[in-house]
Amino acid sequence: MVMLGDILAAARGSAGALERWLAHADPQLAQDTACAAKSVGLGIAGYARMAVADFSRFANEEDWATLVSSLRDSSDPGSTCLAAMVHWRLSAVGCRAHSIPQEAGAKDE
Template sequence: MPMLGDLIAAARSSSNDFQAWLEGSDPDFARNVERAAARQRTTPTGFVRAAMADFSRFASEEDWATLTSSLRDTDDPGTVCLLAMVHWRLTVRGCSKHSQRPSHADLTEGRYHE
């Protein structure tokens, strides 16, 4: 059985193809990803990668438990992992400084902090 780190690595490596696959399998979700990416001034692939990083850093224990439970019942854990992390990023409500990537101006003018 693969370890969670292996699943995340597999999901990360497939993030480049994720948007094309998503457009074919769930066009509404694909449009949500595209809109969210545009709001954050990034590409859908950049949004997916940021979603994975944010999930790793900010998801609650309950979010992680839900993710790991969903991995038990699938033949494609990498895709399930990726979908869950992107869905979490689209729906999570939290601190505004962690919900967006900083702009270049925010970084250079000192308006962004962790």
């Protein structure tokens, strides 16, 4: 069983391994992550680390409850946790200072 710390350590040491894992685990999430990462000048591993940091800082109680519930039912909590945090980051709506534009060329309102 792979734990979140193992996945993040692998991301630091081998971005390619993280990308291959994500492409295998959830191809659509991998594609969405690659697009979002590129839009902010990061690789997938950097984006994943940012997602974990942002989740820990900005996720609300409901987000945490959803994560904990999914971990409880998972046979692979590390991978489940990372995928959930990346998915959360992709869909998070927050203040302009901490948001990644959802569309290229998005304008401030």
